[in-house]
Amino acid sequence: ETGVTQSPTHLIKTRGQQVTLRCSSQSGHNTVSWYQQALGQGPQFIFQYYREEENGRGNFPPRFSGLQFPNYSSELNVNALELDDSALYLCASSWRTSVTDTQYFGPGTRLTVL
Amino acid sequence: QKEVEQNSGPLSVPEGAIASLNCTYSDRVSQSFFWYRQYSGKSPELIMSIYSNGDKEDGRFTAQLNKASQYVSLLIRDSQPSDSATYLCAVNGKYGGSQGNLIFGKGTKLSVKP
Numbered sequence: 001e002t003g004v005t006q007s008p009t010h011l012i013k014t015r016g017q018q019v020t021l022r023c024s025s026q027s028g029h030n031t032v033s034w035y036q037q038a039l040g041q042g043p044q045f046i047f048q049y050y051r052e053e054e055n056g057r058g059n060f061p062p063r064f065s066g067l068q069f070p071n072y073s074s075e076l077n078v079n080a081l082e083l084d085d086s087a088l089y090l091c092a093s094s095w096r097t098s099v100t101d102t103q104y105f106g107p108g109t110r111l112t113v114l
Numbered sequence: 115q116k117e118v119e120q121n122s123g124p125l126s127v128p129e130g131a132i133a134s135l136n137c138t139y140s141d142r143v144s145q146s147f148f149w150y151r152q153y154s155g156k157s158p159e160l161i162m163s164i165y166s167n168g169d170k171e172d173g174r175f176t177a178q179l180n181k182a183s184q185y186v187s188l189l190i191r192d193s194q195p196s197d198s199a200t201y202l203c204a205v206n207g208k209y210g211g212s213q214g215n216l217i218f219g220k221g222t223k224l225s226v227k228p
Contacts, residue, residue, distance in 0.1 A: 033215060042202055042218030056215055090157055101146055103216060105157040
């Protein structure tokens, strides 16, 4: 167990709806990264939050947005859901240092878009 | 476009044998390298991190890094059926040498036969 928690575990939505996924980082960690993992693929970076600000973004459209709160927990919001958004959404937390950047993953949220 | 390449497998080895997993990466300035294990339906679990050329050993696992050849490998000694999983190679990405997103390969599926 990494100490990173995510909710909900599973979610079923219909196309066009909006969804919010939540992540609590491991104690002592100040950085949260979100990844999307489609079936049979490696995780793809969505964005990262550090000190409540977006600190880098992958190749995802603006309908993917996020927040980080003062306690370092984070939300991922996806608007106007599309069928291709069906995937495992992973949150990873880390402690930002100048040397190491090891990221620890939560259990993930399985999103199905019908 | 920075890439991480892995043989998708499946790689099948008998119990007790050495499993060798390989990964190449395209960005010469990458500094941090990680191996994650992912069981079916679960999230990635960190096995090893490596930052310097050479070998790093942790129990039955040895990570090897060759920056000149842009090559990372993971050896699993005395393979057990419980090692059967998908192994993901990850390299630090765009946003800085020590902290940033991870770029993942598609993973190599390992099957250890009793």
